[in-house]
Amino acid sequence: MITRFLVRHKMAIIYGSSLALLLFLLKWLEWRLVILDHAVQVYSGAIAILFTGLGIWLALKLARPKVKTIVVEKEVMVTRQPAGTINEKEITRLGLSTRELEVLHLMAEGLSNQEIAGRLFLSLNTIKTHSSNIFEKLDVRRRTQAVEQARKLNII
């Protein structure tokens, strides 16, 4: 219990002791100086030097080390499918229609809905409907995810 307290407040105790010691020393010096009635400058100079040293010591002792965190990205191989034609089954399983597949392809090329509409001679709304259906069937919420999913499933 007491040991723990001592350990935990080691710094405080050390400081307190040294402070007490210093004050003692000062008292003593003061006494001598009063008797000798010597220069106050010497006295204050000593104090200044001593306490400057103390300050430096404490600062160096207590200064928090800056923590710098470096994140190293470690590459990990991921197994990629042999890139063959493993797609047809998935398409039928997901129930993607021809039109939807067309739209999905154009989507994967980065075309906007408007551009897809122009390419397929359809209205913008139709493309929106198709893409909504595609998202639902692929279980995603955005075109980018749809493309990602389609790549994973090798259906494009």
Add this chain to the structure above:
Amino acid sequence: MITRFLVRHKMAIIYGSSLALLLFLLKWLEWRLVILDHAVQVYSGAIAILFTGLGIWLALKLARPKVKTIVVEKEVMVTRQPAGTINEKEITRLGLSTRELEVLHLMAEGLSNQEIAGRLFLSLNTIKTHSSNIFEKLDVRRRTQAVEQARKLNII
């Protein structure tokens, strides 16, 4: 600004305060116990405080910052393209920064800006800025095109 200063020099401030308090206490005790000419003591106390502060300041100012480096290894999935490493040059050629590359990766995973922001602990606006810069550097206008382009150039 001021808050930051306080935080950074917390220890110094704490020490300074406690020192001041201690001296105060000692002075008070001394004053009560001994009715003497205490001008010298006040004087030396002031000097002590001042020069301790100076010491702390000097130490904090002059000491080389202790830097503690923590290396955190972060595993990152990487799909190694069959053609080998054809990417690094393109990245530097396009001038894509680290952050931009990160955003680009998450973009390719189909995440929305909001989700990317959450993943990287950034604000939505920051992600928007990054993606805008990415689009400009890749010479595209939409995230889907950016992903497409990135795949073509093997930089993801």
Add this chain to the structure above:
DNA sequence: CTGAAAATCACCCGAAAGTATGACTCCACA
């Protein structure tokens, strides 16, 4: 220390994307 680049964040605004719902046609199939 200084300046440039990178990174972060904000606000505004218009465009694009996405949701929800309904309707119409065509065509195969029971």
Add this chain to the structure above:
DNA sequence: TGTGGAGTCATACTTTCGGGTGATTTTCAG
């Protein structure tokens, strides 16, 4: 013959994107 799926289109609405601009902070090399 009518039923249902696919395809088409529309309106109205909300959300997300993307462009433009400007500001501050961090980082880093000279």
